[in-house]
Amino acid sequence: TIAAASDLKFAMDEVIAAFKQRHPGDQVEVVYGSSGKFQTQIRLGAPYDLYFSADIAYPRALAEAGLAASPVTPYAHGRLVLWSTRPDSRTLTLASLADPAIGRIAIANPRHAPYGKRAVEALQAAGVWSRVEARLVQGESVSHAAQFVQSGNAQVGIIALALALSPELARQGGYQLIPDSLHAPLEQGFIITRRAAGNALARRFAAHMQADDTRALMQRYGFVLPERERR
Amino acid sequence: MTGLQARFHLQRPGFCLDVALDLPARGVTALFGPSGSGKTTLLRCIAGLERARGSELVVAGEVWQDARHWLPPHQRPIGYVFQEASLFPHLNVLDNLRYGQRRQRDAQRISLQQAIDLLGIGHLLARRPQALSGGERQRVAIARALSVSPRLLLMDEPLAALDLQRKREILPYLERLHDELDMPVIYVSHAPDEVARLADHLVVLDEGRVTASGALGDELVRFDLPVRLGEDAGTVLDGAVAEIDRDWHLARVDIDGGSLWVRDSGLVVGQRVRLRVLARDVSLALEPGRSSIQNLLRGQVDAIADDDHPGQALVRVRVGDTRLLARLTRRAIASLGVAPGQDLWVQIKSVALLA
């Protein structure tokens, strides 16, 4: 069983489909959720074999606690986008958020969601923080932030590129990338958990993650891939 | 346009109430009838607690219900003593009594304090109903029904759980209430002595139908009265006090056709009183003898009818215009040769003064 951060949902489904094609006999289940929750659960014995986190800090902490059976492997960088259902969504910039007429801005909760933390950094770096702070609403996760915008309760969301590319959101609005120089990198990493130490299937899947076609796929879904050398 | 005119028709599985009634504007109407005959149901209809199609009720000229009108129960100026005391369990006795008093609309005509005293519930005021004995509950329920100063009082066996002594204290109070306040009362009771004492009017129900209705005196001397009063068959006479014998604590009451001695309890000469003579207390004699029986009248046999038991008969005797019933054994009738038209002596062992 794989525990994967929610922002991987669209990419991971396809990665798994490809994996199954290649290894027809293998059974793979995937569970999506918040990276922080998974970390807690793995500490307390959850039966996950692979853990794909949206924030590399979580698997690192697990590895330090001796709960990993593999080194912490970065597999992608996430990108932040401004997403909106407004007609001018593709022209929005962080600076334009300073205009109060824009309305409410949805971000993920910066206390525990990595995308939320980075969004705050980006807003601060762009120098608009003090002008938007009062109009921020926090969703529990990036998808929740996207729902705020989708339902019209907020006007602009700062969300993951992977999400903005999903069919559902792509249909309803447009996005504008936020330069990744404005925030610390959203480095995502995975580990094989200790309970899967002897699990060949988990190793096979980890290897599959590194395959070229998988990397291409990930890129299509809006992830920036780490340098190979960093392995 | 006074009194109470009612027509109720209520269908229930296995029971049908179907009555048309015309009751007098004042006095007590006793509702008599076997268990399950519909007495409670009739009271509930009058109170507006049962709603039956096509029913009519006019009280003192006011339409309470007919095809078009419907006066809801809480707007009917009634007092209701339920067959089960039905006190509010969340209120103590005093608050139960105050509940109605606070909500009455008309002037308060009944002194609650007096009712409390007469019903002997003064020491219970702080208690919850759950902590009362059966009879105590019933007395509180009576006081509560009076607390709204009703213009029509409906009482469903209010004294059933009370001892004789209590009854004797409460009955005169009820009498006075209905006399002084001109408040008609409809009174369900199984106790003939209560009925005889209180009632002016008698309605007999059987299986949901009225089988007799009329002034108490008239009804009681009817041989075909559907209520079998048994030991309590008798007559009620109206008279006036003619003389008081202070030495012997007796009073002479003149009735039509003679006079009777009764126990005196503070009567005054000229006062109108009601007497009750039970058939079982009346004997007939051919000549007046010297016995302890003090009341001896000259009368004439009017009619003889069968009684409950084949060994007995009821003999109706005329004394002036007064009619009395006597219960005799058939053998006594034969041995004395009692026959209609015959003149003889009527001995009355005991006369009860009712009011």
Add this chain to the structure above:
Amino acid sequence: MTGLQARFHLQRPGFCLDVALDLPARGVTALFGPSGSGKTTLLRCIAGLERARGSELVVAGEVWQDARHWLPPHQRPIGYVFQEASLFPHLNVLDNLRYGQRRQRDAQRISLQQAIDLLGIGHLLARRPQALSGGERQRVAIARALSVSPRLLLMDEPLAALDLQRKREILPYLERLHDELDMPVIYVSHAPDEVARLADHLVVLDEGRVTASGALGDELVRFDLPVRLGEDAGTVLDGAVAEIDRDWHLARVDIDGGSLWVRDSGLVVGQRVRLRVLARDVSLALEPGRSSIQNLLRGQVDAIADDDHPGQALVRVRVGDTRLLARLTRRAIASLGVAPGQDLWVQIKSVALLA
């Protein structure tokens, strides 16, 4: 070691039950007393529904409770008719009756069908208690108490809501039950005629204390009896049927000192019966006259006592070993010169056959 020995002490705010009783092993004990005197509380103690420290109860030699023992209520072989019918509202009449029947431990000694028939509730079996009239509920409650075939029956005013006719049907059934089944009964009632008819033993309670306790006959002729029976003062006599007069539907019953004619209702010669003679039905005469009064005995004045009313007195007359009470006006006593020791004629207008 038979009968019922009890000692209860129960303290409540404003009330204290404090009784020591020794009741006979068989027959009916009537519990008499004003409202709030503790009758219900006493029954509840016997049933084990109230638990009072330092109480003792021994029934037929078995200890039901004392300092060390406590038989819980459901293990006491009693039947209890509550003052309020207290039927189970979630069960229909039949299931109410079956409830106890299913749970009885001893052999079934009472036929439920017979109880149903005699109480006239056969047509109600499918109904819920909420759909019954007050009297119907009470009858079901009696049948239910019998359904457990109790060895001791406790009845709290079981007939209060019933009409005379019903009472007349139910009383003989209760009598038969306690005669045939040897099932002692403790019976609370305010109705002296019920008590006189049913009871063998009388216990009078007042403010939680026993003020009289003894055989019914003995208690009734006590002038100082704390229960004021009023109109119902009288005596109970035991006798045997000596002769049946088929023509007149009369039976002659021999009592000590004479014989009395009573209505015959299927008596047989030699049968032992109980008669009740009310003081109000007894008159005294110096010579026998020709009147409709058929029962004439020769007697001797025993004692004269005050009655409730100053105009009246109770005269106790000895006829053989039988003692009778007569209620006379003071004036009649004076005019006839009645005095203790005097011989005279006792006229009895009416004799009730009790059992």
Add this chain to the structure above:
Amino acid sequence: MLMASDWQALWLTAQLAAIVTALLLVIGTPIAWWLSRTRSLWKGPVAAVVTLPLVLPPSVLGFYLLLAMGPEGPLGQLTDALGMAPLSFSFEGLVVASLFYSLPFMVQPLLAAFESVGRRPLEVAATLRASPLDAFFSVVVPLAAPGFLTACVLTFAHTVGEFGVVLMLGGNLPGETRVASVQIYDHVEALDYASAHRLALVLLIFCFAVLLVLHAVRLRQRRADSSQESAS
């Protein structure tokens, strides 16, 4: 021991729970009364519908409410037409959402309590001149008191603990929609267990005290009744 934002969240929680309980008392009582008296065929369906908010996962219910409160949703259009601010991300919005979500906890216990009162006390009240409304307050309410207590306890406690809906709909605005439950959740999610434990403990103690007082009231009432024994 707690941080300022924790106290703020607690205070907000107390306000929310109190307001919701009070409003639901007003809304739920007539619904429960109607359900207990009606013989309409609608009774069953209405009773079921009133219970339905319970079966949806709170965050999903919150999601649907979010849709409803958006500019296109019916609630959003309503507030717009009334010239009011949108309900989402506001305390008022939380109140409205909690009303939906906690309705069953008010209605169900009241319904059961009303059904056990029966008709006789109302009949007696009517013969004592009490109008139906008067009788309801002077007789039914006191007799159904245990039911009211249960309903209020469940509603209050549930509103305090409610969190999915709030999370979904509130936008986590400090002082406006960040109630204690959300705050604890945040602490846990941020792996700040110590803060979570402390706040949870304070919340528990607070609610324990509230519940204890409520139960003490009921207890004292029962004592008063039964020190004088049963019967009726």
Add this chain to the structure above:
Amino acid sequence: MLMASDWQALWLTAQLAAIVTALLLVIGTPIAWWLSRTRSLWKGPVAAVVTLPLVLPPSVLGFYLLLAMGPEGPLGQLTDALGMAPLSFSFEGLVVASLFYSLPFMVQPLLAAFESVGRRPLEVAATLRASPLDAFFSVVVPLAAPGFLTACVLTFAHTVGEFGVVLMLGGNLPGETRVASVQIYDHVEALDYASAHRLALVLLIFCFAVLLVLHAVRLRQRRADSSQESAS
């Protein structure tokens, strides 16, 4: 219309709700009965404690349960000592957690119902030879029927809708702990609204049907009673 995993989740939900309701009936009834009869001073505190699980945000409750069931927690040590598999991330674990979380919904309505039964019916039953236990089942249970119904409805519905606890404790394992509420939540999170709507609708219809049947039972019973009017 629904995908296989949806059906699986629904089936799991139905099982969980049914098992939890049944178990809580067994656990909650004696607690409520004791609370309704006792005069112990513990009554108030116990009643309050029984209500407390309600006030914690579900996912926080789930977190604490997870700690308790983990290898270091008391429950974890217990299951270990008994040689059982750990409870966390298993269906059994969900059942245990739901027992905690839904306990108040069972106990509170039962408590109110028991209190309104009064002492007289038990006294009558005792004079008819029913032992206390017998009387409880033959008299108290039927008389408290509306309370039982309320309790079961609330417990069932609440277990169906519960989600925070399940998510935290269950780990969202298909066929084992992924109940319908979690599945809908997943659909919503994945922005797959169509699937979410469909599953929510099926869940609502299913629960509506269950609730309707329960209410119909109650209704029919009441009808039978009151077609013959009130009183007693």
